[in-house]
Amino acid sequence: MPNVTDVLKKTSLFLNFADAELEEIEKNGKTKSYSKGSIIFSQGQPAIAAYVVIEGKVKVYKLGSDGRQYILHIFGPGEIFAESAVFAGKTYPAFGEAITDTTLFYLFKDNFLWLVEHNSSIALKMLSSQATRLREFAAKIEDLSLKEVSARLAGFLLEEAQKKGKHTPKGLELKLDMNKTQLAAFIGTISETLSRTLFRFKNQGLIEEKNNYLIVKKISNLKDIAQS
Amino acid sequence: MPNVTDVLKKTSLFLNFADAELEEIEKNGKTKSYSKGSIIFSQGQPAIAAYVVIEGKVKVYKLGSDGRQYILHIFGPGEIFAESAVFAGKTYPAFGEAITDTTLFYLFKDNFLWLVEHNSSIALKMLSSQATRLREFAAKIEDLSLKEVSARLAGFLLEEAQKKGKHTPKGLELKLDMNKTQLAAFIGTISETLSRTLFRFKNQGLIEEKNNYLIVKKISNLKDIAQS
DNA sequence: CGCCACATTGAAGGCAGTCAAAGGTGGTGG
DNA sequence: CCACCACCTTTGACTGCCTTCAATGTGGCG
Numbered sequence A, B: 001m002p003n004v005t006d007v008l009k010k011t012s013l014f015l016n017f018a019d020a021e022l023e024e025i026e027k028n029g030k031t032k033s034y035s036k037g038s039i040i041f042s043q044g045q046p047a048i049a050a051y052v053v054i055e056g057k058v059k060v061y062k063l064g065s066d067g068r069q070y071i072l073h074i075f076g077p078g079e080i081f082a083e084s085a086v087f088a089g090k091t092y093p094a095f096g097e098a099i100t101d102t103t104l105f106y107l108f109k110d111n112f113l114w115l116v117e118h119n120s121s122i123a124l125k126m127l128s129s130q131a132t133r134l135r136e137f138a139a140k141i142e143d144l145s146l147k148e149v150s151a152r153l154a155g156f157l158l159e160e161a162q163k164k165g166k167h168t169p170k171g172l173e174l175k176l177d178m179n180k181t182q183l184a185a186f187i188g189t190i191s192e193t194l195s196r197t198l199f200r201f202k203n204q205g206l207i208e209e210k211n212n213y214l215i216v217k218k219i220s221n222l223k224d225i226a227q228s
Numbered sequence C: 001c002g003c004c005a006c007a008t009t010g011a012a013g014g015c016a017g018t019c020a021a022a023g024g025t026g027g028t029g030g
Numbered sequence D: 001c002c003a004c005c006a007c008c009t010t011t012g013a014c015t016g017c018c019t020t021c022a023a024t025g026t027g028g029c030g
Helices: A004-010 A019-028 A083-088 A109-117 A120-146 A149-164 A180-186 A191-203 A219-227 B004-010 B019-028 B083-088 B109-117 B120-146 B149-164 B180-186 B191-203 B219-227
Strands: A030-034 A039-041 A049-055 A058-063 A069-075 A095-098 A102-108 A166-168 A171-175 A207-210 A213-216 B030-034 B039-041 B049-055 B058-063 B069-075 B095-098 B102-108 B166-168 B171-175 B207-210 B213-216
Touching: A004 A019, A004 A049, A004 A102, A019 A102, A019 A109, A049 A083, A049 A109, A058 B120, A069 A180, A069 B120, A083 A109, A083 A120, A083 B120, A102 A109, A109 A120, A109 B120, A120 A149, A120 B058, A120 B069, A120 B083, A120 B109, A120 B120, A149 A171, A149 A191, A149 A213, A149 A219, A180 A191, A191 A207, B004 B019, B004 B049, B004 B102, B019 B102, B019 B109, B049 B083, B049 B109, B069 B180, B083 B109, B083 B120, B102 B109, B109 B120, B120 B149, B149 B171, B149 B191, B149 B213, B149 B219, B180 B191, B191 B207
Parallel strands: none
Antiparallel strands: A030 A102, A039 A095, A049 A102, A058 A069, A058 A095, A166 A171, A171 A213, A207 A213, B030 B102, B039 B095, B049 B102, B058 B069, B058 B095, B166 B171, B171 B213, B207 B213
């Protein structure tokens, strides 16, 4: 397991913090591990803490009455989540689940609020990161409301390729950090439809798939599809 | 036109502010009027200010490539909007348009950021209100992804009825503060589909419509529909 | 090898968007 | 006061994307 302090140091919120401050924060929180598939919090539970991912991956999702999920976000090491539930001061508005074996650091509500209140640098960073998330959500709403699945998938592929694609002779290579059922839930559809849409993209030569790797080949065509 | 100071006093952000502080804020901003249909800002423009509605109504919306709109929010007197664009520090992520004749107060970026930085009470209020908006957006995403139009409409009616419905012998009476085309865009559909769905609700005796007023009659049935 | 979760493929059906046209309503000016 | 016009709302017929249901394929692991 990675060192907790090391990871906290790298979370954007605590960048440039003195060691003593971090030590204080760490002393007031706790560390807990979850095995793959464990529920971290459920929608409707009182929000008792925000979390920093030390190791592993966490999905935050909404559940439909028929059991279908919509994945709002997947968080990895160094990222903080569920802060806004703490600020809104009520209950968690979604579910949190470990999708790999995961270790989390707890920032308990009262301590965290105190920290924000007495540290305007943190407050501003929080505001900025919340604003960014708000922007992401607005984009998601736009996509869901105005675009069809192929456009959403193309948009996702472009974003991922840009964020962490590796250049190869054939195109931008990228590895998904979730399985396809989860990807389907992330772009607001189901695995069958995703499968068919990917097939069409492959047929058109836009992408290629090779043992768990996707190769994005025709960026500009994908951009056209993502537009409309 | 209502008095600007009076309205600012009532915006949640500035509650309990001393007169001198408000005066300072007002001195640093400006007031501007828009006629119905005017664009206040466009998606992609640099965010220069946040706004407080003094009078009128403003819709904030996303535009699809085919011209269809999705309305993210409608703001009325005393509400602040576009703050998060200022915090994210980039461009406006959506369009803002006056849907009635409207007067706005401008909180210019630098002044506003200074204010937040030097006033932890404002920072916390902002965080809380952003968290609430985030929660609203998450609910919208859930609805769009997991529910069909009738469920979204039922949910909207219930929320509105609860928020500002007046009790009458026939049921909860409420007046929409937008036209039906806008309502359609708000719940993620188009006016034709909204019209048909409302017709079905009327047929089932769930609601009644009378010269611009809606009467919500069977709350529990609507709740069932909103669920699934 | 057999189990299980995940992925793919096929067929069928429905919800909702598109296109088109006919009401309805409010505002303006003659 | 009424005629006209622009805009919104409603209704009808049609199309298509996506979900649903069902069956088969695949890969990892005990």
